[in-house]
Amino acid sequence: MLWYILRRVLQVIPVFLGATLLIYFMVFALPGDPIAALGGDRGLNPAVADAIRARYHLDQPFFIQYLYYLQGIFTGDLGTTFSGQKVSDILGRTLPVTFRLAVMAIIIEAIVGILIGLVAGLRKNGVFDTVSLLLSLVLISMPIFVLAFLAQFVFGIKLGWARTTVSGDAPLNELILPAFVLAFFVVANVIRLTRTSVIENLDADFVRTATAKGLSRPRIIRVHVLRNSLIPVVTLIGTDFGLLIVGATVTEGIFNVPGVGNTLFKAIILSEAPTVVSFVTVFVIVYLLSNLLVDVLYAFLDPRIRYGK
Amino acid sequence: MSQPTPTTSPTDKRRIGAPLLEIRDLQVSFATQAGMVPAVNGVSLTLLQGETLAIVGESGSGKTTTALSVIKLLPGAAEITGGSILFDGVDLTKLSEKELESVRGKQIGFVPQDPMSNLNPVWRIGFQVEETLVANGKAQRGRDAREKAIAVLESAGLGDAAQRMRQYPHQFSGGMRQRVLIGIGLSSTPKLLIADEPTSALDVTVQRVILDHLAKLTAESGTSVLFITHDLGLAAERAQKLVVMYKGRVVEAGPSVELLQNPQHPYTKRLVAAAPSLASHRLQGSASSIAARDQRDAESADVDLARTAEERAAHAASALAAPPAVQVENLTKVFRISSGKLRSEPFTAVDSVSFSIAKGTTTALVGESGSGKSTVARLVLKLDEPTSGRIVVDGRDLSTTRGKDLLALRRRMQPVFQDPFGSLDPLYNIGATIAEPLVAHRVGNAREQQARVLELLDQVSLPKKLVDRYPNELSGGQRQRVAIARALALKPDIVVLDEAVSALDVLVQAQILALLGELQSELDLTYLFITHDLAVVRLIADNVCVMRKGRIVEAASTSEVFDNPKEQYTQELLAAIPGAGITLGA
Numbered sequence: 104m105l106w107y108i109l110r111r112v113l114q115v116i117p118v119f120l121g122a123t124l125l126i127y128f129m130v131f132a133l134p135g136d137p138i139a140a141l142g143g144d145r146g147l148n149p150a151v152a153d154a155i156r157a158r159y160h161l162d163q164p165f166f167i168q169y170l171y172y173l174q175g176i177f178t179g180d181l182g183t184t185f186s187g188q189k190v191s192d193i194l195g196r197t198l199p200v201t202f203r204l205a206v207m208a209i210i211i212e213a214i215v216g217i218l219i220g221l222v223a224g225l226r227k228n229g230v231f232d233t234v235s236l237l238l239s240l241v242l243i244s245m246p247i248f249v250l251a252f253l254a255q256f257v258f259g260i261k262l263g264w265a266r267t268t269v270s271g272d273a274p275l276n277e278l279i280l281p282a283f284v285l286a287f288f289v290v291a292n293v294i295r296l297t298r299t300s301v302i303e304n305l306d307a308d309f310v311r312t313a314t315a316k317g318l319s320r321p322r323i324i325r326v327h328v329l330r331n332s333l334i335p336v337v338t339l340i341g342t343d344f345g346l347l348i349v350g351a352t353v354t355e356g357i358f359n360v361p362g363v364g365n366t367l368f369k370a371i372i373l374s375e376a377p378t379v380v381s382f383v384t385v386f387v388i389v390y391l392l393s394n395l396l397v398d399v400l401y402a403f404l405d406p407r408i409r410y411g412k
Numbered sequence: 413m414s415q416p417t418p419t420t421s422p423t424d425k426r427r428i429g430a431p432l433l434e435i436r437d438l439q440v441s442f443a444t445q446a447g448m449v450p451a452v453n454g455v456s457l458t459l460l461q462g463e464t465l466a467i468v469g470e471s472g473s474g475k476t477t478t479a480l481s482v483i484k485l486l487p488g489a490a491e492i493t494g495g496s497i498l499f500d501g502v503d504l505t506k507l508s509e510k511e512l513e514s515v516r517g518k519q520i521g522f523v524p525q526d527p528m529s530n531l532n533p534v535w536r537i538g539f540q541v542e543e544t545l546v547a548n549g550k551a552q553r554g555r556d557a558r559e560k561a562i563a564v565l566e567s568a569g570l571g572d573a574a575q576r577m578r579q580y581p582h583q584f585s586g587g588m589r590q591r592v593l594i595g596i597g598l599s600s601t602p603k604l605l606i607a608d609e610p611t612s613a614l615d616v617t618v619q620r621v622i623l624d625h626l627a628k629l630t631a632e633s634g635t636s637v638l639f640i641t642h643d644l645g646l647a648a649e650r651a652q653k654l655v656v657m658y659k660g661r662v663v664e665a666g667p668s669v670e671l672l673q674n675p676q677h678p679y680t681k682r683l684v685a686a687a688p689s690l691a692s693h694r695l696q697g698s699a700s701s702i703a704a705r706d707q708r709d710a711e712s713a714d715v716d717l718a719r720t721a722e723e724r725a726a727h728a729a730s731a732l733a734a735p736p737a738v739q740v741e742n743l744t745k746v747f748r749i750s751s752g753k754l755r756s757e758p759f760t761a762v763d764s765v766s767f768s769i770a771k772g773t774t775t776a777l778v779g780e781s782g783s784g785k786s787t788v789a790r791l792v793l794k795l796d797e798p799t800s801g802r803i804v805v806d807g808r809d810l811s812t813t814r815g816k817d818l819l820a821l822r823r824r825m826q827p828v829f830q831d832p833f834g835s836l837d838p839l840y841n842i843g844a845t846i847a848e849p850l851v852a853h854r855v856g857n858a859r860e861q862q863a864r865v866l867e868l869l870d871q872v873s874l875p876k877k878l879v880d881r882y883p884n885e886l887s888g889g890q891r892q893r894v895a896i897a898r899a900l901a902l903k904p905d906i907v908v909l910d911e912a913v914s915a916l917d918v919l920v921q922a923q924i925l926a927l928l929g930e931l932q933s934e935l936d937l938t939y940l941f942i943t944h945d946l947a948v949v950r951l952i953a954d955n956v957c958v959m960r961k962g963r964i965v966e967a968a969s970t971s972e973v974f975d976n977p978k979e980q981y982t983q984e985l986l987a988a989i990p991g992a993g994i995t996l997g998a
Contacts (some may be wrong), residue, residue, distance in 0.1 A: 306487070306488075307529065308524060308526060308529040308530045309529065309530050309531055309532040309533075311485050311524070311530075312522070312524050312530045312531070312593070312596075313532070314485060314516065315483060315485055315516055315517065315521075315522035315524070315597075316516070316517045316522075316543070316544040316547065316548075316596060317513055317514070317515075317516040317517020317518050317544065317547050317548050317600070318513075318517070318543065318544070318547045319513055319547065320509070320513075322543070322547070326532075326535070326543070327532050327535075330534055330535075331532065331533075331534055334534075404534065405533070405534055406533070406534060406536075406580040406582070407533055407534075407580070407582045
């Protein structure tokens, strides 16, 4: 088990280096000279421009610059925005908000998705199954901003159960509505996968044997069907976590959540390169970590992987 | 290794007595798109207390469906549409799902067919035994259950049970898993045990040990056994009474030995004639009387194995003088297998194996799974490179043959594999499948290829109209004929048959073996026949190499190996052929 986790952690390293190199290269390859642009129409004194270039290591070859950039990541120095704020400070403020939102959405997704999927799978082709299929199709085909505006309108304005926007310190109760919107954006896949997986396992030989052993139906479902069915579902939910942190941009914008998505969106509009690069780097790390978590969970659920070669 | 258990031994403490299970006019149907299709049609049988009864039949005969109906483990599409199943005076067909729960496990135990898929891969072995004990009220959850589970596993013949019950199913061998499943089936000392082909997935020597153990356990507790098998020899050896099923009906029933010695129904006669383990005994009997009986029974004329074997013997004598078609010298194959962490260790799959096959004869490589016999086949086909040693085919060393020459050599050497379902591409029709080697080797134009395909279909006795059918429309036997036709397409001299008849029902198996025999004498083919089934060897092979752990432990002519086995391992293998101890009346 320990060996398995260690190997997964080691595998993260080359992926991290590859991904950051790619991001850095893409920024480097963008047309235009940011230093020349600083001078505006009048142009900079060449000596000043050289000094600035030297300060930001822009006179160095590409690969050296990349190493300085890596050094920055590991020492927590992610640069400053045009308005002079430290990027690391902005991240420190916004990432926890998005993280909270994503965790809430994942919990809702898991509970709703697995429950509906399980019941649909157990009553294959029944009324519940058919309705859940239709519902899943509606959810899959609806763009997230439609879902978000609909939720705002119904629950925020008509019913008045929740605020339509989130205030500055993003308290949990105000995040419930956007969390539901995010969860319902991805829940359909969990429903479908759980359903398929449950149906497959209901037909498995070991479930028949469990019945022959004299176990009660609820126990068979819980111990022999659900547990085995969750293995692929966990993988899906785990990768959704990365997706929700990165993909919360639209939802955060609509609900005015002060998270990374919202901030990144504004940074892109303003072409704030250091902010964009840093945020994207953080996203890469989040993706890598959530995939790592999935692998570990996977091993926990499936002993064949834990003890396998 | 124990000798075959007599059907009734003096130490047998079974209380043969009152009827325990009475199935009356059972009807089971499957819901399909074409409506309800009957799978079991009016089956009746009676099982007495302490008795073992075997239901015998080929796949699709309804034997498993009948057995599963007893504890309602039928798949979703199946439904009991009539009849009654009286167990201890209670009609099981009328019980609710809740009432059935208290019958299952507690009163009727079940041992399933495939040990690989019948244990839940994500739970420890111990857990799966303990939950059975707890569910049937045989133990308290926790320490009590753990201790009793150890006892159950130990009595099922699992050494070191306390340690091994902490492991997961994938860490167990097939034989070990089957012991666990037998342990689970018997854990609540049920009155009846249903064993559905409990050992068909296991090697023959393992099968013997497991069944001996099962017989011992059920005899001790006086448990009745309903035994399902496709192997007539096995059934006769293990059960007092036989019920032969065919297409959902019981065609014949009676005491085992009587039924084998004097089968009444034509289907039973064919089964007896075709069972390799039993048929091999016929070879020792009077051939003329067998021939006379076959004349009377027109249905069995197409599967006369005895005659095929005799022809083979005559043919083999004339072929002895020919130079070897295949010569294998000191063949060794070492694999590197991972031993966890980052290390790997060498594993010698094939260890200095030498043999030669004379042109036009058959050499069988026999051994259990893991003995290296299939690796030898792969090396001879040059699908894999040997670590050392030489393979000479028709005077050409395989290791130095490359490019065009290798392609030419491949044309002369063709394989037929075990799985008639997996080895045909479902998206290729039969004509395209058989023509594929011709297309790949650019033999003839389209018209000639088409003519060759029809000729081949004729050679393997398949109707020409199959040419535009697809594999899923064919039976297993037909598919294997297609695979043989494909192998013969390039007019090879050497055919490597890797377990080519192992997946087939016994009657189909007999037909394919007869076909192989005919083709051999007709086309002067050389066969390398890989199998785990010694009974089949006798019917097809001139020479036998017995393999164990990568080495050939015994190599001799077929009659020598059967009549006078020198190695203890060969003797064990021979003794393990089910039904070997049963003598048939001529």
